[in-house]
Each structure stands twice: as structure tokens, then as C-alpha cells.
Amino acid sequence: xxxxxxxxxxxxxxxxxxxxxxxxxxxxxxxxxxxxxxxxxxxxxxxxxxxxxxxxxxxxxxxxxxxxxxxxxxxxxxxxxxxxxxxxxxxxxxxxxxxxxxxxxxxxxxxxxxxxxxxxxxxxxxxxxxxxxxxxxxxxxxxxxxxxxxxxxxxxxxxxxxxxxxxxxxxxxxxxxxxxxxxxxxxxxxxxxxxxxxxxxxxxxxxxxxxxxxxxxxxxxxxxxxxxxxxxxxxxxxxxxxxxxxxxxxxxxxxxxxxxxxxxxxxxxxxxxxxxxxxxxxxxxxxxxxxxxxxxxxxxxxxxxxxxxxxxxxxxxxxxxxxxxxxxxxxxxxxxxxxxxxxxxxxxxxxxxxxxxxxxxxxxxxxxxxxxxxxxxxxxxxxxxxxxxxxxxxxxxxxxxxxxxxxxxxxxxxxxxxxxxxxxxxxxxxxxxxxxxxxxxxxxxxxxxxxxxxxxxxxxxx
Amino acid sequence: xxxxxxxxxxxxxxxxxxxxxxxxxxxxxxxxxxxxxxxxxxxxxxxxxxxxxxxxxxxxxxxxxxxxxxxxxxxxxxxxxxxxxxxxxxxxxxxxxxxxxxxxxxxxxxxxxxxxxxxxxxxxxxxxxxxxxxxxxxxxxxxxxxxxxxxxxxxxxxxxxxxxxxxxxxxxxxxxxxxxxxxxxxxxxxxxxxxxxxxxxxxxxxxxxxxxxxxxxxxxxxxxxxxxxxxxxxxxxxxxxxxxxxxxxxxxxxxxxxxxxxxxxxxxxxxxxxxxxxxxxxxxxxxxxxxxxxxxxxxxxxxxxxxxxxxxxxxxxxxxxxxxxxxxxxxxxxxxxxxxxxxxxxxxxxxxxxxxxxxxxxxxxxxxxxxxxxxxxxxxxxxxxxxxxxxxxxxxxxxxxxxxxxxxxxxxxxxxxxxxxxxxxxxxxx
Numbered sequence: 001x002x003x004x005x006x007x008x009x010x011x012x013x014x015x016x017x018x019x020x021x022x023x024x025x026x027x028x029x030x031x032x033x034x035x036x037x038x039x040x041x042x043x044x045x046x047x048x049x050x051x052x053x054x055x056x057x058x059x060x061x062x063x064x065x066x067x068x069x070x071x072x073x074x075x076x077x078x079x080x081x082x083x084x085x086x087x088x089x090x091x092x093x094x095x096x097x098x099x100x101x102x103x104x105x106x107x108x109x110x111x112x113x114x115x116x117x118x119x120x121x122x123x124x125x126x127x128x129x130x131x132x133x134x135x136x137x138x139x140x141x142x143x144x145x146x147x148x149x150x151x152x153x154x155x156x157x158x159x160x161x162x163x164x165x166x167x168x169x170x171x172x173x174x175x176x177x178x179x180x181x182x183x184x185x186x187x188x189x190x191x192x193x194x195x196x197x198x199x200x201x202x203x204x205x206x207x208x209x210x211x212x213x214x215x216x217x218x219x220x221x222x223x224x225x226x227x228x229x230x231x232x233x234x235x236x237x238x239x240x241x242x243x244x245x246x247x248x249x250x251x252x253x254x255x256x257x258x259x260x261x262x263x264x265x266x267x268x269x270x271x272x273x274x275x276x277x278x279x280x281x282x283x284x285x286x287x288x289x290x291x292x293x294x295x296x297x298x299x300x301x302x303x304x305x306x307x308x309x310x311x312x313x314x315x316x317x318x319x320x321x322x323x324x325x326x327x328x329x330x331x332x333x334x335x336x337x338x339x340x341x342x343x344x345x346x347x348x349x350x351x352x353x354x355x356x357x358x359x360x361x362x363x364x365x366x367x368x369x370x371x372x373x374x375x376x377x378x379x380x381x382x383x384x385x386x387x388x389x390x391x392x393x394x395x396x397x398x399x400x401x402x403x404x405x406x407x408x409x410x411x412x413x414x415x416x417x418x419x420x421x422x423x424x425x426x427x428x429x430x431x432x433x434x435x436x437x438x439x440x441x442x443x444x445x446x447x448x449x450x451x452x453x454x455x456x457x458x459x460x461x462x
Numbered sequence: 463x464x465x466x467x468x469x470x471x472x473x474x475x476x477x478x479x480x481x482x483x484x485x486x487x488x489x490x491x492x493x494x495x496x497x498x499x500x501x502x503x504x505x506x507x508x509x510x511x512x513x514x515x516x517x518x519x520x521x522x523x524x525x526x527x528x529x530x531x532x533x534x535x536x537x538x539x540x541x542x543x544x545x546x547x548x549x550x551x552x553x554x555x556x557x558x559x560x561x562x563x564x565x566x567x568x569x570x571x572x573x574x575x576x577x578x579x580x581x582x583x584x585x586x587x588x589x590x591x592x593x594x595x596x597x598x599x600x601x602x603x604x605x606x607x608x609x610x611x612x613x614x615x616x617x618x619x620x621x622x623x624x625x626x627x628x629x630x631x632x633x634x635x636x637x638x639x640x641x642x643x644x645x646x647x648x649x650x651x652x653x654x655x656x657x658x659x660x661x662x663x664x665x666x667x668x669x670x671x672x673x674x675x676x677x678x679x680x681x682x683x684x685x686x687x688x689x690x691x692x693x694x695x696x697x698x699x700x701x702x703x704x705x706x707x708x709x710x711x712x713x714x715x716x717x718x719x720x721x722x723x724x725x726x727x728x729x730x731x732x733x734x735x736x737x738x739x740x741x742x743x744x745x746x747x748x749x750x751x752x753x754x755x756x757x758x759x760x761x762x763x764x765x766x767x768x769x770x771x772x773x774x775x776x777x778x779x780x781x782x783x784x785x786x787x788x789x790x791x792x793x794x795x796x797x798x799x800x801x802x803x804x805x806x807x808x809x810x811x812x813x814x815x816x817x818x819x820x821x822x823x824x825x826x827x828x829x830x831x832x833x834x835x836x837x838x839x840x841x842x843x844x845x846x847x848x849x850x851x852x853x854x855x856x857x858x859x860x861x862x863x864x865x866x867x868x869x870x871x872x873x874x875x876x877x878x879x880x881x882x883x884x885x886x887x888x889x890x891x892x
Contacts, residue, residue, distance in 0.1 A: 001525060036542075040703060046542035048535050049522040049782050051507075064499035070506060070524040078502070085500035089574055093496045124542050142703040178705050178826075185705050185826045223829070226673070226855065226891040258494070258592050260630035340499065375822030381636035382851065384819025384833040406823050406831040408853050412634060459831030459853035459891055 001030035001052055002153055008054060008072040009155050009163075015079045016159045021086065023059040023097060024159045025297065026079070027337040028052075028072065031152025031168075034115075036124055038131045038145045046124065054078065055337045060086035062094020068338040097318035098328050100298055102161030107292035109169040110285070111197025115149040118198045123147055126201065127173070133208035134177045137216045141180035144189075145208075147173050147201060148431055154337070162297040170194070170443070172288075173201045174431040175208050177215040186403065188215035188388055190372075191430030193443065194287050214372075217401060218389050224402040224458060230367035230419075231407065231456045232360055235426040237370050237387055238448030242278055242350050243434070244376040245383045245411045246271075247446075250280070250305045250313075251331070251343040251436075252320035254380060262324075269311045272415040275353045278306040280315055282330055282346030288429025289347035289445040291333065296341055300330030305348075317343050335439040342437050350448035353421025357450050360420045362396040364452060369398050370405050384408045384459075406459040414453060422449035463529065464607055467510060470533035477550050477609040478512040481740065483781045485602025487620075490573060492595040495581050497574060503600075507781035510536045517543035522782040548767040552610035554742035560735050561601070564647035565619035568599040573648070580655045584627055588662055594626045599648065604740075612742045620644065620733040623651040627658050637665045637848070639816065639836055644876060646733045661815065661836065667847035669839040675887040677811035678854070679804060679840070682873040682880040684814050688858045689792065689880070691825045693723065696750045696758070697787050698765035700826070707827050707859060711756045717862045719754040720797060726879075727775065727790035734877035738775065740785050745775035754863075762787045792878040797868030801882035804869055806843035812890065813838045813845065814854060828859035852892040861885050 005028050012026035032050035037043075055068045056079045065086030067078040115123075127147045134143035149171040156164040172193020179186045190211050194200055233241055248254070255261045282291045282300030293299050296318050304312040316324070317332035320343055332341035361369075369391045376385030387405040391398035409417075426447055433441030467480060484506035491498045507524035510533045519540030521532035577595045584591050598621065605615035626640035639661040641654040680688065700706035708716070727736050727745040738744050741763050749757040761769060762777035762785050778788030805813065817832035833853050838845045869882035 001528070004525075043542055043544045045520065045784050046539045047520040047522075047784060048532070048539060050528060050532065051522075051524050051782070053524075063497060066499050066501040068501070068503045068505065071504070071526075078504070081502045085502060088500055088570065089497055091497040092578070095498065120539065120542065141705055178703075180705065183707070183827065185707075185824075187705075187824060187826065226831075226853065226889070253493075256494075258590075258628070258630060260590060260632065263632070264630070264634055338503070338505070340501070374824065375819070377819045377822055379636060379638055379818055379835050381634060382818060382833050382835070384822065384853075386819065386823040404823060404829060404831065406819065406853070406855075408819070408833040410851060457851070457853060457891065459833075459855045 033150030056082040115198040179215040186218040221401040221403040239446030277351035288443040296332040298330040347445040420452040479608035487600030514540040561617040562647035665848040669847035698761035722795040741777040801869035831855035
């Protein structure tokens with residue numbers, strides 16, 4: 001398949017230099033992967049797949065034309081189609097973009113153990129061993145153990161002369177157990193993935209043991225009573241919080257043409273305590289949100305979204321950067337070459353603060369410790385995210401376990417209510433990812449340290 | 463195609479099926495009040511499933527020249543599969559194509575003009591509003607071939623129009639609402655615009671409420687979101703795994719007798735209607751819940767065999783994945799009273815349109831807790847403003863078992879046809 005891709009790339013170079021448009025780019029990919037899914041005592045799926053894909057995006061007269069296809073031999077036809085689409089209507093307001101100098105380069109995921117050289121037997125056996133651990137408690141009703149690997153060659157080229165290749169290997173596992181007692185059913189899962197080889201999935205018995213123990217323990221936990229609480233977030237929840245509550249707000253496509261949002265998201269405006277620093281950085285290799293270049297051919301920056309509590313930057317595509325008169329940040333990403341790039345996060349995290357974990361617990365007389373996460377969503381003013389479980393904290397000591405801790409709040413108020421930031425930042429990725437604009441799950445990493453947030457609304461009955 | 467593929471199959475092959483899809487679409491996107499992009503998509507792909515010595519393997523490609531290769535790969539993966547003894551259908555019938563020739567009347571220029579008119583209307587009424595719109599017209603086909611002699615296909619057409627409007631008030635209050643239409647042919651979408659405008663208008667005033675129990679009215683799309691938590695338990699997969707609260711409840715009254723829910727693959731005009739399922743099983747309407755009583759679980763061939771039931775024609779798949787049970791169209795019976803009349807009889811209650819975070823928690827047993835994204839306060843039968851910064855929670859199975867009322871009017875949203883739902887007391891936390 002790679003031969004077809006390189007043949008198309010040669011055609012692409014000629015087409016991109018042919019002119020007749022303001023800007024154009026061609027993206028091509030070819031690859032394949034293996035998925036293994038086990039559940040309880042059964043095999044759900046052992047499947048392989050391969051795919052080729054191509055797209056052309058053309059900016060002409062202030063309008064984008066986009067064409068996607070899987071017949072790479074017909075690139076010329078789709079190139080013409082994208083040019084035609086961009087020419088059909090003269091928009092009332094024209095789109096323009098930041099120009100960049102051409103980049104060339106070839107990037108390859110650094111792997112210790114190439115998964116394509118690992119037999120399906122070995123992958124199956126390893127996953128089965130994790131699945132046996134997931135089933136190892138009598139309270140477990142069912143399990144799911146998923147393994148996924150994919151390798152693809154991705155080529156990005158544009159009319160500025162950029163030609164970038166990325167031989168990308170992505171691999172990971174997702175493990176979950178569902179415990180049941182009477183009518184109570186409690187799932188719990190963990191996932192780990194990244195741009196890596198097979199090694200990322202090896203020696204994960206401890207992860208499987210954590211999953212089965214947590215799911216079993218949660219059977220005896222009660223739902224938490226609804227109300228307002230001071231809450232300690234664990235590093236994973238801190239990461240979800242900053243991704244949901246602020247990361248999406250920092251994506252400039254939400255801001256750039258909305259005068260009201262621009263008035264709110266003013267650089268230099270105070271959003272949180274001076275201890276708060278929030279960063280998006282696509283350069284951190286191997287973890288899930290790593291990109292050597294974005295899907296507009298821009299090398300990613302380390303962008304401070306919040307520095308010392310004040311708004312310091314935001315995430316841009318070429319289009320939003322142009323609109324706001326700011327620098328590109330390399331955050332235009334798409335779910336595969338058949339989707340248009342939109343502004344997305346990469347690796348987003350809260351930098352370490354000054355407090356130890358013990359300091360933070362000692363400062364909480366009465367509240368909740370919320371641990372791990374199931375999911376989250378924001379509408380850019382309000383957010384909701386769900387901790388997998390948690391504990392009541394009295395006088396700094398975690399006590400009774402609770403489940404179904406669903407935290408909600410106003411983004412701006414909650415950021416200001418951050419009272420203490422820990423010094424134990426951890427990063428998390430997984431086989432899931434972030435969804436936006438119909439594109440997901442896009443691999444991202446999120447992270448942070450333990451953090452105390454005051455006055456958080458928690459859903460639930462009285 | 464079959465000849466090329468079967469050459470790659472080993473001795474011991476019991477059965478196989480080949481699933482091929484292809485399609486073309488032309489999405490138009492308006493972002494932030496202006497035309498942003500026009501797209502042409504053209505894609506195809508093929509999946510091969512093969513059962514060798516009773517075990518099933520699968521592989522897929524979207525490269526036409528790779529079909530023999532993936533057929534061999536599918537066979538090589540079969541030893542890892544579970545034993546599956548079911549037979550593939552041999553009597554697949556196609557009564558109709560979910561295709562309307564009127565899709566060919568799709569006119570890009572007039573659709574763009576329609577979007578411009580809609581955006582003009584909304585920006586005139588709501589200065590500062592940001593409108594995104596999407597119009598898509600697509601056609602495609604699906605072909606299924608199997609070792610039992612089936613070689614059958616259908617054409618499909620799809621049209622959708624969607625609109626999302628966002629207003630940010632000076633204090634940072636954000637109002638975002640959306641509407642969508644889908645059909646097998648282009649349809650007039652101007653009615654969406656007035657619905658969006660009406661929702662924005664009513665959200666301009668924010669009302670404060672105290673925590674407590676309130677009557678809640680859910681419009682069809684919101685009812686559908688909550689109903690989704692319930693009907694996911696009617697899939698044979700969680701039933702067989704023992705994690706569905708509906709397991710063992712067949713022929714038992716679990717819900718209020720006002721509730722009748724059908725899985726209907728033949729909803730008129732719905733682009734989600736199908737003549738047969740993705741494994742070639744013939745489809746039919748079936749009751750999931752009849753007058754409050756749990757009746758049918760949906761299954762594909764694999765889970766029908768596991769549960770010891772007849773396949774229900776609910777297999778769904780993309781070309782790159784194995785089939786799995788999936789609902790076709792969800793239809794709820796209507797009630798006695800028009801939704802406007804239901805609202806007018808509420809003394810103090812809530813109309814909940816949109817949630818944040820619904821389904822992002824452990825909802826297996828029907829528990830839910832979500833932030834109110836767009837909800838209105840009703841006082842003495844009139845909407846008095848928007849309620850926000852509050853959460854709604856409860857157990858939807860318990861709520862649907864208690865007192866409820868369904869409106870006499872229904873709407874189709876996507877693949878569902880649902881009425882409005884009234885519940886007398888739901889917990890709200892502020």
C-alpha cells in the first residue's frame with residue numbers, strides 16, 4: 001500500500017505546484033492494525049484491518065474546498081474537485097490563513113518492540129492473562145479486555161513546499177471489570193495507550209489488579225448525597241477538569257469570531273490563583289497527544305494557556321491565528337486524513353504547584369476526595385465530569401467510600417475556587433480520547449497534580 | 463468478487479459473508495455565520511467474515527486490490543474466535559430501498575441560499591448570535607454476499623440539515639441550542655430556524671430555583687436521551703452478560719403501562735430504515751416494551767444463538783467491524799394530551815431540553831445525573847425563563863415505572879419517533 005501512497009505523493013507534489021488557488025494541501029495515509037477484544041470467558045473479536053485514505057483541501061477566493069477518497073490513483077480528479085468546490089460560491093466573508101515557511105522531515109515512532117513482529121498468539125495470550133486477573137474476584141459479573149495496535153504511514157504536503165512524513169505506531173490496552181451484587185452493578189476500567197511499541201502493553205498485571213479490586217470495592221460504596229462540597233481532585237481528575245473546563249475554552253475556533261467570547265477571553269485576564277499554570281504541549285513524545293506536526297503542517301508549540309493565574313495564550317489553527325492576529329500553535333488536528341483539521345488539544349496539563357499531597361489533605365476539614373474519571377463534557381460555560389469513585393474526607397483523613405460522584409460547575413467560578421495545587425503531576429492517556437465537531441475519539445493526554453477546589457456542585461439525591 | 467475471495471479460504475471453511483459499502487456525499491458547512499467549506503467525499507470498503515471449523519475471523523480493507531489478502535487474513539485469525547454454530551440466512555428479501563430519487567434534486571446553490579436566509583433571520587433577531595449550519599446530501603449502496611447463496615444489495619439516500627446557534631451574554635452566560643432534520647430526500651428546513659429562535663428567546667431571562675423535587679417535561683429529543691439509558695438494556699449483549707437490569711424481566715411489568723416502545727426498522731421517510739439487517743436477516747417491527755411489560759431483546763445472529771432466541775434483524779456493522787446488535791428506529795406510543803396542554807397545567811416545573819454529561823457516568827442500572835444545559839422554568843403554565851447551574855438526577859427506570867404522561871403529538875428526531883414526556887417529581891440540585 002505504501003507504493004500507492006508514494007505514487008500519489010509524487011502526483012500531489014505536481015498538483016500543489018500547479019497554482020490556481022491561494023493555498024492547498026494533500027494528506028495521504030496507508031496502514032493497518034489489529035484489535036483483540038475479550039469479554040468474560042469469551043472472545044468478542046480478533047480482527048485486522050487495513051485502510052488507505054487521501055484528502056485535498058484547497059483555499060481559493062476565501063473559501064475552503066475539501067475532497068476525501070480512498071482511491072489514491074484518482075488524486076488528480078479529487079484535486080480538481082476540491083478546487084471546484086472552493087470556487088462554487090464567493091462567501092460573504094472570506095477565510096484567510098497564516099502562512100508558514102516550508103517544513104520537510106520524516107518522523108518515526110520510537111518503539112522498543114515493534115508490534116508487527118509480535119505474533120497474534122502472543123498478543124492474545126497476554127491479553128487473556130490480564131482478562132483472567134480482571135475476572136479473579138467472585139463479585140465480577142463480566143469483563144472487557146481490549147488490545148489495539150495500528151501502524152500507518154502519513155504524508156502531509158502543501159503548496160508552501162512542506163513535505164512531512166510520519167511513520168506512526170499507536171498501541172494500547174483498555175481493561176475493565178463489572179462487579180455485581182444484587183441490583184448494584186459497578187463497572188470500573190483503566191486504559192493506557194501511546195505512540196509506542198508493544199512494550200506499552202507489557203507487564204500491566206498491576207493495572208488489571210487495580211481494576212478488579214476497585215470494581216469490587218465500589219459495590220459497597222453508596223452514591224454520594226447531592227450538594228456543594230470542597231473537593232480534592234486526584235491527578236487524573238485534575239487533568240479531566242482542566243481539559244473540559246478550560247482546554248476547550250482555549251480552542252480559538254470557539255473564540256475567534258465571537259465578540260462576546262473575545263471580550264471574556266482577554267490575554268492577561270485573571271482566571272485563577274497565581275499558583276495556576278496550564279500548558280498544552282504536543283511535543284511530549286510517546287504519550288497519546290504527541291504530534292510531530294499538526295494536520296496543517298505546523299510544528300506544535302508549548303503553549304501556556306494560563307500563566308500565574310492569568311490568561312496567557314490559546315490554541316490555534318492557521319485560520320484562527322490569522323483571524324486573531326496571533327502566532328500559530330500547531331493545534332489543527334483531524335481524526336484521520338478524511339476529516340478537516342479543527343482546533344484541538346494535544347497534551348494538556350496543570351503544572352506542579354507548591355503543595356504536597358499531605359498539605360492538601362490536611363487543609364480539608366470536611367469534603368470529598370474524588371478519584372479517577374468515567375467521562376466529562378462542557379458547553380464552555382458549564383462543565384460536568386464524573387469521578388469513578390471517591391471518599392468523604394474529615395479532618396484531612398479519607399474515610400467512607402462513595403460512588404457516582406458527578407461534579408458540575410461554572411468554568412470561571414470553579415477556576416477561581418482552586419485553593420491549593422499539588423506537586424505530584426501525572427499524565428494520562430488511554431484508548432479513548434476527546435470528541436469535538438463529530439471527530440472523536442482523538443488521542444489526547446491530560447494531567448495535573450492533586451488539587452483542592454472549593455464549593456463544587458455535586459449531583460445526587462438528598 | 464466471491465470467486466476471488468473464496469480462493470483464499472482454507473479447508474474447514476463452514477461459512478463466510480462479505481459486506482461491501484460505498485458512498486458519495488457533499489457536506490456544506492457554515493461556521494460562525496458564513497460559508498466555510500464545501501466537501502466531496504467518495505469512499506468504499508469491504509469486510510470479510512469467515513467461519514473455519516466453527517470459529518470466526520474477520521478482516522477489512524478499503525483498497526480494492528487487497529480483498530484476497532484480507533480474506534486470507536480473516537481465515538488466519540479464525541482460530542482465536544469462539545465456537546459459533548449459527549447458520550447464515552439464505553432467504554434474505556428486500557422489500558424496498560431506503561432511497562428516494564428526489565435526492566438527485568439536491569441543489570447546492572439553493573441550499574446555500576437557504577442557509578444564508580436562516581442566518582440573516584437569526585442575526586437580525588439576536589445581534590451577536592453565532593450560527594453554524596451543516597447540510598449534507600449523500601447516496602450509497604450496501605451489498606451483502608454469503609456462502610448460503612445470498613447476494614443482495616440496496617441503495618440508500620440521506621439528506622440532513624442541522625443548525626446550532628450560540629449567544630454569549632456580557633456576563634459570560636452562554637446559550638447554545640441546536641436542531642436537526644434528516645430524511646431520504648432534501649426537505650425544507652425553515653421550521654428549524656423558528657424553533658431555534660424560540661428557544662433562544664425564552665432563554666434570555668435566567669430564573670433562580672431552589673433544590674428540590676419538581677415536575678419535569680422532556681421534549682422528544684431529551685426524552686430520547688434518557689430513554690437511551692433504558693433501552694440499552696434491551697440489547698442481547700448486556701442481557702447475556704448479566705449486566706442488564708432487564709435480564710430475567712421478560713413478560714414482567716417494569717414500567718408504567720402508558721409506556722409502549724417499539725424497535726421499528728420501517729419508519730416512513732426515515733433514512734435509518736432498512737429492508738434487511740447487516741447479516742441478511744429480514745427485519746420487522748417488534749415491541750421492546752408493551753404497556754409497561756418487557757417483551758423483546760434485540761439480537762444479531764451471534765447473540766441470538768447465545769441467548770437461545772430467534773435473531774431479530776438488528777445486526778449493524780460498518781465495513782471494518784464485525785456485526786453487533788443495534789436498534790433500528792425507536793418509536794414510543796403517544797398519549798392523550800398535546801404537549802402544550804401538558805405545559806399549561808404545570809404550576810411550577812421544568813422543561814429540560816439539553817443536558818451536559820448525561821451518560822458519562824455509570825448508567826447501567828438507569829441512574830443518571832447531569833447538568834442542565836438548556837432548561838426552562840414553567841410557572842402557572844407559562845415559561846418564565848431559563849434555569850441553569852443546576853443538576854437533574856434520578857433513576858430513569860424507576861421514573862418510568864412511576865406516574866408519567868406522554869403527549870399526543872410526536873416528532874421524529876433522527877431514527878426515533880417520540881412524544882413529550884411528563885414526570886411529576888424529579889430531583890433538582892442547585
